[in-house]
Amino acid sequence: MQITLSALYRYPLKSGQAQVLRHSLVSPEGLALDREWMVATPEGQYITARTHPQLVLVKAEPCDSGITFSAPGMNDIFTPLSAFAAQQQADVWENTFSARSGAQELNHWISAYLEQTAIIMWTGLEPHRRVKNHPDVPIRFVDGYPLLLISEGSLAELTRQARQDFSMLRFRPNLVIRNAEAFAEDQWRRIRIGEVIFELVKPCERCVLTIIDPDTAEKSPQQEPLRTLAKFRKFPAGVLFGQNMIARSTGELRLGMAVEVLD
Numbered sequence: 001m002q003i004t005l006s007a008l009y010r011y012p013l014k015s016g017q018a019q020v021l022r023h024s025l026v027s028p029e030g031l032a033l034d035r036e037w038m039v040a041t042p043e044g045q046y047i048t049a050r051t052h053p054q055l056v057l058v059k060a061e062p063c064d065s066g067i068t069f070s071a072p073g074m075n076d077i078f079t080p081l082s083a084f085a086a087q088q089q090a091d092v093w094e095n096t097f098s099a100r101s102g103a104q105e106l107n108h109w110i111s112a113y114l115e116q117t118a119i120i121m122w123t124g125l126e127p128h129r130r131v132k133n134h135p136d137v138p139i140r141f142v143d144g145y146p147l148l149l150i151s152e153g154s155l156a157e158l159t160r161q162a163r164q165d166f167s168m169l170r171f172r173p174n175l176v177i178r179n180a181e182a183f184a185e186d187q188w189r190r191i192r193i194g195e196v197i198f199e200l201v202k203p204c205e206r207c208v209l210t211i212i213d214p215d216t217a218e219k220s221p222q223q224e225p226l227r228t229l230a231k232f233r234k235f236p237a238g239v240l241f242g243q244n245m246i247a248r249s250t251g252e253l254r255l256g257m258a259v260e261v262l263d
Helices: 053-057 104-114 152-162 226-232
Strands: 004-010 019-021 023-027 037-040 059-062 066-070 077-080 086-092 095-101 119-122 129-131 134-139 147-151 175-178 190-193 196-205 238-247 251-254 259-261
Touching (some): 004 023, 004 251, 037 086, 053 104, 077 104, 104 119, 147 152, 147 196, 152 175, 152 226, 152 238, 226 238
Parallel strands (some): 147 175
Antiparallel strands (some): 004 175, 023 251, 037 119, 059 066, 066 077, 095 119, 129 134, 147 238, 190 196, 190 259, 196 238
16 A cells, blocks of 8 residues: 655644644755744753643744744734844754844743743744754754654554554654554655655654643643553664654655655
8 A cells, every 4th residue: 555645744833833734845954934933041042841841832823924923821922033133042952053032022922921031032044053963954943853754553553552542743743654554664764755855864762742732731640652652662772753854855745645665
């Protein structure tokens, strides 16, 4: 049976709510507008839902001129890109690079929501960060790689072992594929979707973010699904689920496209 692209997700705000897409431009940087914004301390140190679970409920809607944020209990706020007028150093996983800040009204908004002083940063039009060991690949505010692929079969196997259902969004993939056997993606090195070739460069090590319900921001008291994953997906590199990828060209992705395994 033909393997196909069954879902596309982007997260304009790092740790924020997913946007469900039917199509998207993809480039070596990742899906268009994915993780272009990030919550940080005033010094530029990244803040995520690992420590602030309520971030998963923040909705970000970018447009050509700016971005609108909404969150429970807060008024919506539109911020033009021009408001990010200051250059500032950002830090993601001890990787320091130049980004944009200075949107004071937005900073007050996110500080009120988190009940602590914080800012929202923008990568700017040209990211100044690169993938570790891949100096030719620019990235935005992702943890380490521009794209994450997971198969429906892998989630189905997790569901079977845990004996309960989990939303794919707990794992924050960009691309989801159908009709592949569970964890078949672990063996792939390169795939083609449309005109774009992707390299699968590193398994994704999972963390406590997976135990946060993306619909409620509540943490699982049983530490699920991380607890079940650790029983059958624990390797020397950690608890692994999904594959980090790099697109080697720019092209359009649409749901239903065929996925060709090259090697």
